Amino acid sequence: MKKILFAIGIFLIGACSGNYQLAKYTDNSVRVIADSLQLYDSTITNMIAPYKQKLDAQMNEVIGEAEQTLTKELPDGTLGNFVADACLLYAQNNNATADFCVLNAGGVRKPAIQKGPITIGAIYELMPFDNMVELVELDGNACKELFSWIAKWKGAPVSGIALTIASGEANNVKIKGEPFNESKTYFVATTDYVANGGDGATMFAKGKRTNNNYKLRDAIIDYVKNKQTIKADNNGRIKQN
Numbered sequence: 001m002k003k004i005l006f007a008i009g010i011f012l013i014g015a016c017s018g019n020y021q022l023a024k025y026t027d028n029s030v031r032v033i034a035d036s037l038q039l040y041d042s043t044i045t046n047m048i049a050p051y052k053q054k055l056d057a058q059m060n061e062v063i064g065e066a067e068q069t070l071t072k073e074l075p076d077g078t079l080g081n082f083v084a085d086a087c088l089l090y091a092q093n094n095n096a097t098a099d100f101c102v103l104n105a106g107g108v109r110k111p112a113i114q115k116g117p118i119t120i121g122a123i124y125e126l127m128p129f130d131n132m133v134e135l136v137e138l139d140g141n142a143c144k145e146l147f148s149w150i151a152k153w154k155g156a157p158v159s160g161i162a163l164t165i166a167s168g169e170a171n172n173v174k175i176k177g178e179p180f181n182e183s184k185t186y187f188v189a190t191t192d193y194v195a196n197g198g199d200g201a202t203m204f205a206k207g208k209r210t211n212n213n214y215k216l217r218d219a220i221i222d223y224v225k226n227k228q229t230i231k232a233d234n235n236g237r238i239k240q241n
Contacts (some may be wrong), residue, residue, distance in 0.1 A: 010081040019228035030223035059121030064224035068232040070113040072105070073153025075165060080108055083126070086223035087216055091135050091189035094212050098135055101176050102146060102162030104199045107131060107216075108157060118224055128218040136207040138240035140182035147173055147180075153199070155238045157171040159189075166241040180231060191216055 040126040059150060070079040080103070088101035110126040138146065147163060147170035150156045154165065163173040173180035188204075192211060 002102050004189055014141055031166070033051050059119060059124065060115040061120050063090045063120060063123075063221060064228050064230055065181055066113050066115050066118055066230045066232075069115045070232055071229070072108050072111050074105060074153075074210070074234075075240045076158065076234070078232040079110070079113060079126075080105060080157030080233045081159065081217075081235075082113075083220060083238065085233070086220040087133055087191075088159040089188050089223060090133055090214065090216075090219035091187075094214075095135050095187065095210065098160075098189050099185045099186045100148065101141045101158060102194070103157040103190060104194050104201070105153065105156055106199060107191060107193065116232065120221060123217060123220050127215075127220060129193070129217075131216050132217055133214050134190055134192050134195045135210045135212075136188050136190060136204050137209075138188055138196055138203065138207040139185050140180075142203045142206045143180065143188075144182065146188070146201070149203065150238070154178055154240070157202040158237050162237050162239075164239045164241055170181055 065215070070082050071077050072079045083103045084103055087103060088098060091098035093103065107129070108126065109128055110122070113126065150158070150163065151165045151168055151170040161175050163170045163171065165171075175186065188207075190201075190204070193196075194201045195209055197205060198218055
């Protein structure tokens with residue numbers, strides 16, 4: 001009996017391991033109409049319509065105007081400068097000790113804000129993440145690491161600071177128009193993402209952090225509402241040699 005079962009097993013294994021060839025292949029396309037999949041539901045559409053109208057009205061609200069087109073560029077650009085200025089002003093309004101602002105270029109998600117009316121929706125596209133403004137106290141050594149980080153990324157949105165990138169290093173650093181003093185402590189405005197070490201900004205872990213639980217996006221909206229007219233500021237805050 002065992003011999004019979006063994007023989008059957010060998011036969012089945014051999015049958016399973018045989019070589020098979022495709023004898024025939026046919027191709028056919030079927031056009032599917034969206035309605036046939038019942039993707040549209042009038043009940044749901046009617047239910048959300050009032051909320052959509054309200055949201056559209058909020059997003060389309062004009063809060064200011066761009067005098068020229070603001071563009072995202074490196075080592076610095078008018079769009080990044082605009083965002084950094086808004087961040088620094090908010091930080092200074094809440095803490096007079098704020099010295100300068102450094103953000104990550106990747107956090108600016110819109111390539112440009114076109115000349116003309118600026119809507120709330122445009123600011124949400126520019127800054128879709130709920131990043132909070134933070135103020136971080138850094139000593140001179142940590143600041144030097146931060147400047148090297150800016151050089152590594154070949155620039156960044158900044159405000160209140162100017163520097164030159166040459167041979168991959170940051171030189172001629174000035175803060176509030178004054179030469180950087182390594183023996184001083186500086187208060188740097190940034191976002192919680194960067195302060196948490198985002199994009200490799202690990203030097204912020206060495207500082208004392210203050211978070212006012214206010215979104216950078218809201219700070220930008222406040223800035224535009226206050227200014228009304230946004231000018232393209234491209235005064236060479238970061239120069240590349």
